[in-house]
Amino acid sequence: MAGFTIIEIWITLVVALTLMTVALPLFGAAMDNHRLNGAVRRVISDTRLARSKAVSTRWRYRIFAYGDTSATRPNQYRIEGTSTAAFPAPTTDGPLATGTQEASRWIDLPAEYTGVRINPGGAATFDIAFDEAGNVTSPLTSITIQRGTGDSRTVQPYRPGYVKCTNC
Numbered sequence: 231m232a233g234f235t236i237i238e239i240w241i242t243l244v245v246a247l248t249l250m251t252v253a254l255p256l257f258g259a260a261m262d263n264h265r266l267n268g269a270v271r272r273v274i275s276d277t278r279l280a281r282s283k284a285v286s287t288r289w290r291y292r293i294f295a296y297g298d299t300s301a302t303r304p305n306q307y308r309i310e311g312t313s314t315a316a317f318p319a320p321t322t323d324g325p326l327a328t329g330t331q332e333a334s335r336w337i338d339l340p341a342e343y344t345g346v347r348i349n350p351g352g353a354a355t356f357d358i359a360f361d362e363a364g365n366v367t368s369p370l371t372s373i374t375i376q377r378g379t380g381d382s383r384t385v386q387p388y389r390p391g392y393v394k395c396t397n398c
Contacts, residue, residue, distance in 0.1 A: 262345065266377040269343040270395050273307070273373060273385050276337070277358055277393045280309045284360040289313045289332075292359035294320060295373065297349035305348045309334040320355070345378040364391040372396070 277293050284291040294317070295307035308324055310317045311332040318326055318333040326333040339346050349356065352374065359368040366387045376382035386396045 262377050263381065265343040265346060266375065266381060266383060269339055269346040269375050270383045270385060270398060273375060274393055274395060276309060277385065277387070281360045281364045281391050283311055284362060285364040287311065288362045290359065290361055292317060292357045292368065294357045295348055295355065297352050297354055297356065298347040299351060300354040303336060305340050306336045306338050307348065308336050347376050349374050350376045358387045360391055365389065366391050
């Protein structure tokens with residue numbers, strides 16, 4: 231008679247459940263790490279976009295962000311540009327486009343990458359600014375992106391105008 235005995239089925243189930251018990255926490259950690267790295271790539275990409283726009287339009291551009299301690303827009307940032315001395319007021323919602331100012335929509339990082347925070351416990355607002363030639367003009371402020379479990383990555387601008395992740 232062909233088939234499996236009840237003992238063979240039970241042993242197979244015990245082995246499968248043991249493997250799943252070990253694999254599921256590893257899968258969750260891998261997903262958290264994937265979200266953190268995705269958020270870092272997004273911030274780096276948008277910072278490079280701001281620099282590229284500064285060079286191509288001959289305007290000044292910046293990434294303006296609210297850290298997680300901000301009561302206004304915690305963990306959000308946007309790209310802003312100006313051909314004059316003043317950037318758009320942070321209170322204006324984007325997108326905004328006038329003859330002298332531009333602002334993208336606000337990017338809510340935790341909404342796109344669950345559990346991710348910008349500059350946890352740091353400054354409420356900060357920016358990375360570029361002049362018309364694409365050079366960094368703001369102090370070399372780094373952006374820390376952290377996931378809830380404590381792992382973090384640092385996006386660092388360098389002169390003349392490039393940006394990279396220093397601990398990825």
